[in-house]
Amino acid sequence: MMTPCIEGVTTNLSELIALRQHIHKIPLFSTPQRRSLLLGHHHARLRGRGVDFDQVRPYQVGDDVRHVDWRVTARTREPHTKIFHEERERPIYLLVEQSPRLFFGTQRQFKSVLAAQAAALIGWVALEHCDRVGGLVFSQHQHQEVRPRRRQHSLLQFLQCLAQANQQLAQPLSSTTASSTTDSLSFALHRTREVLRPGSLVVLLCDERALTDLAEQQLKLLGRHLDLLLLPLSDPLDHRLPRAGLLDFTEQDSYLSLNTHDRSVRNRYRRYAEARQQRWVQLAHQLNTPHLPLSTQRGVIEQLHDYLTSTLGA
Known part of the structure; x- marks a missing residue:
């Protein structure tokens, strides 16, 4: 039920x-027609036949002739081939x-x-x-x-x-x-x-x-x-306090009272929230x-x- x-x-x-x-x-993930938010993360380290284009490089023995880039080949007068990322689960x-x-x-x-x-x-x-x-x-x-x-x-x-x-x-x-x-x-x-x-x-x-x-x-x-x-x-x-007068909060034996008409209280609350948000942004950038x-x-x-x-x- x-x-x-x-x-x-x-x-x-x-x-x-x-x-x-x-x-x-x-x-969320890549398709042949769309780049993915996770592009660069969701590919095998091996390069080979796949669904996502990687680069063009000089032709090497064993390369699939179906992937020859004829435009680059004609321009450079040397055979070049297209290389693709190989995706994996x-x-x-x-x-x-x-x-x-x-x-x-x-x-x-x-x-x-x-x-x-x-x-x-x-x-x-x-x-x-x-x-x-x-x-x-x-x-x-x-x-x-x-x-x-x-x-x-x-x-x-x-x-x-x-x-x-x-x-x-x-x-x-x-x-x-x-x-x-x-x-x-x-x-x-x-x-x-x-x-x-x-x-x-x-x-x-x-x-x-x-x-x-x-x-x-x-x-x-x-x-x-x-x-x-x-x-x-x-x-x-979580980010801003409304102007709602005196707000009382209780949890078990804990008690908190906030005067939301006090601009300094609202500003301090907002700064704490902005600091939390910025911490996530910085962490994502670092990682x-x-x-x-x-x-x-x-x-x-x-x-x-x-x-x-x-x-x-x-």
Whole structure:
């Protein structure tokens, strides 16, 4: 029996499966007609016959005569041949946070739902591309892992874990869980380093606020041997406080009161948010990896489509 969900607040397996019909809108990988966001990452080191043009070089004995570049040959009066990248399948590992800090949203969906939907979309796209798909769903006290395989059953198993973790967020938190300060992202990244081989692609979907010093260190270690795609999630309220008077926040025995009419409070809050965003930008630059921040303001299909098509010039 399929568990019902509250639109924008929780999701379920049927919704994550239904996203498969939209994979043609997400140009994540290369085709003969389109350059990929991951071009340069998703190719074998061997050069040979493939779908993506690499370069022209002087003809060598054994080259396929069908790939002779006759224009260059006529211009230089020496035979030249076209060389292509040879693509290969590889593991795609979806690292998806489903912690209580993601169970929040002021716009069209909660961050936890946005993370689940983005992971499902990318998983379906990767499977369609004949890659092996798996991943790890993590929170403070638990993680569920599915090893990458090139089978629909494995992706469905992962999506089921993701849907279950998402719906558990709607359950009341115990005092132990609510007060936890575990760096769950660092643990998940460490686990990823243990199970993946070099050349795999790790797609990280986590709260924008999750990037600690330890997590950043783990990401840099991962980036030495693995490809990364960073998708930090945020809500507009993470970046700016509204002028709403005195706001009171409570969590177990903790209490915080903010006077949002105070301009200095709002400015300080905004500067902290800008620093978090800039930290992700700098990290992506250091790792030379794509960075696609997602917001609860817009649907995930629209965001991924617009970002990828504008990046690729499609």
